[in-house]
Amino acid sequence: MRLSVENIEVSFPGPAGDLLPALGPISFEVADDQFVCLLGPSGCGKSTLIRVLAGLLSPSAGAAYCDRELIQRPLAEAAIMFQDTNLMPWRTVLDNIALPLEVAGMSRPERYGAVRKLLPQLNLENFELAYPAELSGGMAQRVSLGRVIVQQPQVWLLDEPFAALDALTREALSLELLRLRARSRQTIILVTHDINEAVLLADRVIVMSRRPGALVADIPIDLPRPRSAEMIYKREFLQLAKRIRNCIEDQRA
Amino acid sequence: MRLSVENIEVSFPGPAGDLLPALGPISFEVADDQFVCLLGPSGCGKSTLIRVLAGLLSPSAGAAYCDRELIQRPLAEAAIMFQDTNLMPWRTVLDNIALPLEVAGMSRPERYGAVRKLLPQLNLENFELAYPAELSGGMAQRVSLGRVIVQQPQVWLLDEPFAALDALTREALSLELLRLRARSRQTIILVTHDINEAVLLADRVIVMSRRPGALVADIPIDLPRPRSAEMIYKREFLQLAKRIRNCIEDQRA
Amino acid sequence: TNERILLTFIPNVQFAPFYLGIQHDVFSEAGFDVALEHLQEPEVLDLVAVRQANYGIVSGEQVILARSRGRDVVYVFEWFQQYPVALVHASDLDLSDLGALRGLRVGIPGRFGASYSGLTTLLTSAGLNETDIELNEIGFNAPEVFCLGAVDAAMVYANNEPLQIRNLAAAGECGDLDDVGLIMVASQVDLVSNGLIVNRGLLEESPAQIARMVGALRDALQITIDNPAAAYLASLPYVDTLPADDALVVALTDAAAQQQEFLADNPTRSEVAASRRALAEELSEQFDGAALAQFHVLLNSIDLWDADALGFSDLASWEAMRDTLALMNLLGEELGDLDAAFSNEFLAVSDE
Amino acid sequence: MQTNGKVAEFSTGRKRQIILRRLSPFLTVLLLLLLWQGVTERQIISRILVPPPADVYAAFTAALADGTLAKHTMTTLGEMMYGLLLGVGIGLVLGYAIAKAPLLEYVLSPIIVAFQSTPIVAYAPLLIIWFGTGPSSKIVTTAVIVFFPALVNAIVGIRSVSPPLRDLMRSLNAGPWLTFRLLELPSALPVILAGLKTSATLAVIGAVVGEFVGSGSGLGVLVIMARSQYNTPLVVVTVLTMTVIALSLYGLVALVEWRFLVWQRRAAS
Amino acid sequence: MQTNGKVAEFSTGRKRQIILRRLSPFLTVLLLLLLWQGVTERQIISRILVPPPADVYAAFTAALADGTLAKHTMTTLGEMMYGLLLGVGIGLVLGYAIAKAPLLEYVLSPIIVAFQSTPIVAYAPLLIIWFGTGPSSKIVTTAVIVFFPALVNAIVGIRSVSPPLRDLMRSLNAGPWLTFRLLELPSALPVILAGLKTSATLAVIGAVVGEFVGSGSGLGVLVIMARSQYNTPLVVVTVLTMTVIALSLYGLVALVEWRFLVWQRRAAS
Ligand SMILES: Nc1ncnc2c1ncn2[C@@H]1O[C@H](COP(=O)(O)OP(=O)(O)OP(=O)(O)O)[C@@H](O)[C@H]1O
Ligand SMILES: Nc1ncnc2c1ncn2[C@@H]1O[C@H](COP(=O)(O)OP(=O)(O)OP(=O)(O)O)[C@@H](O)[C@H]1O
Numbered sequence A, B: 001m002r003l004s005v006e007n008i009e010v011s012f013p014g015p016a017g018d019l020l021p022a023l024g025p026i027s028f029e030v031a032d033d034q035f036v037c038l039l040g041p042s043g044c045g046k047s048t049l050i051r052v053l054a055g056l057l058s059p060s061a062g063a064a065y066c067d068r069e070l071i072q073r074p075l076a077e078a079a080i081m082f083q084d085t086n087l088m089p090w091r092t093v094l095d096n097i098a099l100p101l102e103v104a105g106m107s108r109p110e111r112y113g114a115v116r117k118l119l120p121q122l123n124l125e126n127f128e129l130a131y132p133a134e135l136s137g138g139m140a141q142r143v144s145l146g147r148v149i150v151q152q153p154q155v156w157l158l159d160e161p162f163a164a165l166d167a168l169t170r171e172a173l174s175l176e177l178l179r180l181r182a183r184s185r186q187t188i189i190l191v192t193h194d195i196n197e198a199v200l201l202a203d204r205v206i207v208m209s210r211r212p213g214a215l216v217a218d219i220p221i222d223l224p225r226p227r228s229a230e231m232i233y234k235r236e237f238l239q240l241a242k243r244i245r246n247c248i249e250d251q252r253a
Numbered sequence C: 001t002n003e004r005i006l007l008t009f010i011p012n013v014q015f016a017p018f019y020l021g022i023q024h025d026v027f028s029e030a031g032f033d034v035a036l037e038h039l040q041e042p043e044v045l046d047l048v049a050v051r052q053a054n055y056g057i058v059s060g061e062q063v064i065l066a067r068s069r070g071r072d073v074v075y076v077f078e079w080f081q082q083y084p085v086a087l088v089h090a091s092d093l094d095l096s097d098l099g100a101l102r103g104l105r106v107g108i109p110g111r112f113g114a115s116y117s118g119l120t121t122l123l124t125s126a127g128l129n130e131t132d133i134e135l136n137e138i139g140f141n142a143p144e145v146f147c148l149g150a151v152d153a154a155m156v157y158a159n160n161e162p163l164q165i166r167n168l169a170a171a172g173e174c175g176d177l178d179d180v181g182l183i184m185v186a187s188q189v190d191l192v193s194n195g196l197i198v199n200r201g202l203l204e205e206s207p208a209q210i211a212r213m214v215g216a217l218r219d220a221l222q223i224t225i226d227n228p229a230a231a232y233l234a235s236l237p238y239v240d241t242l243p244a245d246d247a248l249v250v251a252l253t254d255a256a257a258q259q260q261e262f263l264a265d266n267p268t269r270s271e272v273a274a275s276r277r278a279l280a281e282e283l284s285e286q287f288d289g290a291a292l293a294q295f296h297v298l299l300n301s302i303d304l305w306d307a308d309a310l311g312f313s314d315l316a317s318w319e320a321m322r323d324t325l326a327l328m329n330l331l332g333e334e335l336g337d338l339d340a341a342f343s344n345e346f347l348a349v350s351d352e
Numbered sequence D, E: 001m002q003t004n005g006k007v008a009e010f011s012t013g014r015k016r017q018i019i020l021r022r023l024s025p026f027l028t029v030l031l032l033l034l035l036w037q038g039v040t041e042r043q044i045i046s047r048i049l050v051p052p053p054a055d056v057y058a059a060f061t062a063a064l065a066d067g068t069l070a071k072h073t074m075t076t077l078g079e080m081m082y083g084l085l086l087g088v089g090i091g092l093v094l095g096y097a098i099a100k101a102p103l104l105e106y107v108l109s110p111i112i113v114a115f116q117s118t119p120i121v122a123y124a125p126l127l128i129i130w131f132g133t134g135p136s137s138k139i140v141t142t143a144v145i146v147f148f149p150a151l152v153n154a155i156v157g158i159r160s161v162s163p164p165l166r167d168l169m170r171s172l173n174a175g176p177w178l179t180f181r182l183l184e185l186p187s188a189l190p191v192i193l194a195g196l197k198t199s200a201t202l203a204v205i206g207a208v209v210g211e212f213v214g215s216g217s218g219l220g221v222l223v224i225m226a227r228s229q230y231n232t233p234l235v236v237v238t239v240l241t242m243t244v245i246a247l248s249l250y251g252l253v254a255l256v257e258w259r260f261l262v263w264q265r266r267a268a269s
């Protein structure tokens, strides 16, 4: 699906009753089935943008569209992975991942079946009955990712999905993501702080400015697909990474 | 201060009433004023180890010592930064950072003064009156870091302190950490998933195995100090990073 | 000495003799510094039974019930000479033959207390059973419930509720009801009624003190009977809600002074009763029903108190009460001699 | 080997604790009984006011044998149950509504608080005339008193639901019913159950007080009848029956709590 | 410019909402008054049961003028306040203890529930013997009834404190008092305040019911005196006074809530 963001601005009420600009104005379009990585300094409005695209927050100005339709409420085709893991503490791993299926009205055996198929990929096989409080940070994040995968969405909105994961797991899961996408192409917007990760995964990297985040650079990544971890040491890769790093560092001033 | 970990094992009660090993057995010593980075796969017990060292969890077997004294309760000289930000939702940024000072009995003007001096370093100047729910993920993490810095501890136990931060902020804050430490040398144990970060900061990198985490490698980092971001491109640096990566990848089997 | 007298219910003009006794120094002249407390009847009895207080006012029925459960209290002064409970009904309902109660809806506070004993007595003397009528436990809400037609008749206190019902009817609030009829339980059987109780222990230790108290109470009661206006005025400080606008207070003050002069001539009992009725009529020309309601309650009460010799209770009334209670199956095992339940001897002693 | 030993030790320790917990209420009751016996034996309080256990036991068997106790208990139980259902039901529904539309609280609070704070004597005549002297007036008094704790705790419980989890449910396009069932109810459950504990124990009072106003049967009637007959042992029997009812209701809520809040216990340990 | 416009719009919208909220309880009261007037004017309910507002107003001014109302109100207020302090105080302390040592709940629940579910008539004689007919017996009845909601909500509130935040306080070597003041109290506050709302409205009932047992002054006495004289307007005045007291207490708790739970409102918006 095709996402477009037109002059979006978001402000939040501040402590004094005033309005604090948090995002924008920012505009861009994401073509059908594009994989876009969002980069930007902490607090620049990346999560806010994701929430607008998810239909959870209406912008103070401007508008977001999905396939030319105004996004006013959450879309059935989109799934969001929140920056904090946002699990239900009273549900086991199994039930947390199965939540979207339960909301969709799937029967218990069906949804447990679907989730159990997913657990090995997420490396959570032995933890289906654990509660969130009994998980490590990275495990909780994988549960949260599982909750998105299980929805088989057309549009993925991922807010720093791998932040709490070690390099190996991170790599494995991001390649898994590419593999899933290769089978049925989907639109993905992924927020990350890792430049290499962005270059490795994306068709396009968008770099945002400091708060309120505007568009600083929009860099197409024309590396061939399928991508693999070895590419990191290729010259084109390094160049792209360097270019992005420069865009970011230019804002230091 | 000198930390030592002797044959520590931690198990948690599992859903069936059985015991699940989560960590160890693991032993190592951290010399006075050493900076140690802990690396290891997700769920291997890094956070658990940090909690043992902080005196928040007694190990199922083995013991941890600080300056030869058994760690049985939290030490006054140590401060811990939790993996999740763990802020009090009813306190503003200012009051969250000031919490340790309030516990220590410092008067309000004094502690606010101390915290306000810290805010520019953390890039939180305009948010002292914001509540945690109004912060971005990275901002919350910086608040949480501020809460440790304000304690001026002898022993720093940092659990993925920069995970939610962009590259620039991350770099700035980790160099800030080195600077603080240069002035009065302290013992630091820092959990991270970023190999470059580990090499850049540490005197020594400890790599742990999969759950239950045992010691896989203990690699001294003999790069000269003071360190700076440019070192990343030096040969010695790359070699060390490579070596650590290999240690981690060896466990893939 | 400091002395608590435990009264029932709440401050009310019906307790005028006690208020007057304090206000007019009747108790203090007898050597008592009296404090009044209002409690529920069982509490009054139990506190006297365990000697937390020396004196209490309860109905005779309670004495028999409590004695049958091991509380050794003695009734030493009958205050209400007539059993105050009555059945109220619409005046167009002919109940001259009590058998006509059959099938009627009769309201009662509950299956306990004086109203229940009274109803049972009425039914018994009519040869009826409880199952012959439709009994409704309506709590202490008889005037409203009766007025709005939810029951055909109700057990009430003769000195209070009928008056309220008449007032409501006069105000046109009771539909087509114009007047009510009353059947006094006392008209069928003489049952022992409210009076002063003491603990057996006190009775044995200091009979003289009891005699003084009985004497004082009798004097206070007599003054109240003789001069209701004074008694009403004496009640004002105790019963906050008594109607007492300035005009009424002035009128009553005058009336009390006049009555004092009238009493100086030692009028007979019936002359005094006539003077009360005269006063009531005189006042009703000047004030409306609401303003006089509580004064009328006092006058009605006095009719139940008045007797040639105040304070005496006779064995027959005790026996009648005991039989009623036995019939109702309310008595415990320890029912001893009825003679031990009451005593008239202090009346004689205090005369001397 | 070492680990196995620990597992064993761990679970016997846990079992012993659970047994202790199960027994402790009974131990308390036993202790109270002994205390009671002692107090009456030594006449520390007059036996008129606190009859000895033996007398109470005798009164109990008598009341049981002639069916009095059963009859009155059934009446009160029935009134209580309907009252609880009605009061708690309305309380939870209204609490939910208020949590969603805070303005409602401001609009309704005068009425609600007035209801809760008015002693029943004040509207006893209305009660009898509208609801008669049958069970319905007691159902009303019970409902009125149990309503409030259910209400305020429902409000707080629903309001405390985590906003990010609300966002999650919204992002899944969950309707109000699913949001309630999957998010709001489990999240608010601990607080709502606390409200129900209060409601459960107040229910007995509500029914009994309703019976005081005017009633033919029920434990409230029995207690007044026994009291007016100075049959203190029967008073105690009746009161103990009320306590047992209240305790059972309380225990029921505690059981639900135990059953559904496993996760909270596990997180705290 | 645009942003400024929005700021203005935003804050007037907010202001209007706040004003609406402040007014709404009064609007409700006004509406009720109109309803009341209508009901009595058209005699939908007999004036015997529900006197018209004018009569009630007359009774009110009269009771105010001769000081009756003030006197009885002061008595009840005093009893209530002490009762609240005592009951809520013990409830919170015990609730805290139980939250910390769950075994205590099992040990104490029979006693606590028994206390809560026993109608006062049953132990009225003991109450009077031990506490007299003065204010202290009413303080006790009030304390008994307000105790329970404070207790159960304190238990749940303290139990729901986030375990990671407990770890944080432990890591700072905070003692029990600081942990309570800085973590447990603010965290449990919403739930505790819900308990206090229930307690606040029950307090009036507690004092009044205590007065029913035996007392010379207080609103409970006044309501019965008025009732026994069939002075329905005065009954209504007394009941309204109770309601106003309960509402004020409730309002006070709501105010504390409003003041201390800014963060929850901000997070929810
Ligand atoms: N609910 C809110 N109320 C008020 N301000 C908010 C709220 N949510 C976010 N903000 C503010 O909006 C700005 C952008 O926040 P956002 O979470 O989008 O940042 P981000 O780019 O995701 O940062 P990070 O990388 O640290 O997660 C921040 O300055 C934050 O303080
Ligand atoms: N309270 C608990 N109860 C039961 N199991 C727990 C608990 N805390 C942690 N564990 C288990 O202990 C293991 C180690 O957890 P820990 O949080 O130490 O991992 P970690 O190395 O920090 O991982 P990550 O990098 O993902 O944060 C995990 O398998 C986890 O499931």
Ligand SMILES: [Mg+2]
Pocket: A046, A047, A048, A083, A159, B136, B137, B138
């Ligand atoms: Mg973010």
Ligand SMILES: [Mg+2]
Pocket: A136, A137, A138, B046, B047, B048, B083, B159
């Ligand atoms: Mg961890």
